[in-house]
Amino acid sequence: MRCLFIDTSSFFINIAITYNNTIIYHKYTKIERDMSSLIIPIIKEGFDSVSFDIKNLDKIFIVNGPGSFTGVRVGVTVAKTIAWSLNIPLIPISSLEVIASTNSGKKYHVGLIDARRGNVFAGVYDKKLNVIKEDRFINFNELDINDDYELIGEGYKESNPDILKVINKHINDEDINPHVLKPNYLKLTEAEEKLNDKRNN
């Protein structure tokens, strides 16, 4: 099984090619800008360095949010275009789950992404990446946590995703039609929020 894993939901680009449960190419690097123009060269570098062509790919795992709106859109556009072109299964994964796959001694792992003004995107997972609390947009102070919880993400325990663990968790997930795959922003645009407020009042 040849898989491509793409995560562009933060300022880091995390791309891996795996073959039968082994990572054979991995790029994890900070990208300050121009994610959209750097992603295909990185994927090409990956396939140039392994022994098979992108056309032999079996499956794509795409981290479709939440996180940087632009970053997520770039990753989703690339993933759905490859999956559509090659007609291969596409599997969406939560960015918060990827963060929560970081190794820690604690019982529960909280994947966190800053969402500004004291808010965060947060998802709580156990060590086996089972969902304990669904991903959501929440004020940081409203997170109901105790010593059993490890906070992971920028400003907390450093995120160090275990890509194979994430892939193995989702290897048998039902795939999604690339036409239907959307970024999971977990948040409406400001314009939509204002329009909803206006309509509700």
Add this chain to the structure above:
Amino acid sequence: MTNTYILGIESSCDETSVSIVRNGYDEIATVVLSQMDTHANYGGVVPEIASRMHVESITIVIEECLKKAHMTMDEIDAIAVTYGPGLIGCLLIGTTFASTLSYIYNKPLIPVHHIAGHIYANNIGKQLKFPLIALVVSGGHTELVFMKEDYSFKIIGGTLDDAVGEAYDKVARVLNLPYPGGPLVDKLSYEGIDTYSLPLPLDDNSYNFSFSGIKSAVINTSHNLKQRGEELNKANMACSFQNRVVEILTKKTLRALKEYDVHNLIVAGGVAANSGLRDSLKEMCIKNNIELSIPEIKYCTDNATMIAAAGYYAKKIGKQADIDLKAKANDELN
């Protein structure tokens, strides 16, 4: 002659479009998905919503286009994409999509300037005749361009502030017309008479345009009437505004044609659909023995057919991008 099939991609604002054009002028199939109804809820294009919608529809649009053309990606010779100017979050969906296709299918990637696309809307089903002057009028542009030959652009004048389409939309707001208001101002102008004294915008010896002054004059007139308790005659205001705008566009275009000794005029961009402008330019061209080309309405607004057409000529002169193609919100036409 062997045929060259260019796949065009356009996503610079609120239309997601893919098209296949043969040899730069023969349209095989086009799909345009407009987001206009969504943005109408907000009184204008919301960039973040536009980007979101492009991502959701891009693969659907290409699949539909290939189906319509009865073609596969393997039969495509090159991929042309609008890299700018436009809304950056929207453009980069198109460039990312195009770069991915270029990589997977190993096809050349051709970067196309959006305005070059609008100009080449006049090359669909027919071919440009050179030398020519292009009047580019849209929501984001007002430019006079001299072209000696294919894909050679010399900008001889442009707007110093608002684009003409932008001025139309702002005036539409003053007249309480719903979004997108430009076409409604055009329509309404035919129901009125030219009674309001508005200035002829930037009536000088340059080829530049300025529409913020006349826009302010419309706002001030409307405001003053309101203060005096008098009613603004909307149709008359639309007529007065349109007359002035059309007059200056026609006047400066004619001067450019004469100075450059050119007998071909092409009109491009969304405002090329404006009937007042079309009528005025037609009349001017007949009087001065100038051949006028205005695209069909469907090619005036944003579409990928014009991008594929322009892409053919861009490719011919050797324009090619790598898979690290960057979207650019602002970029000079050259």
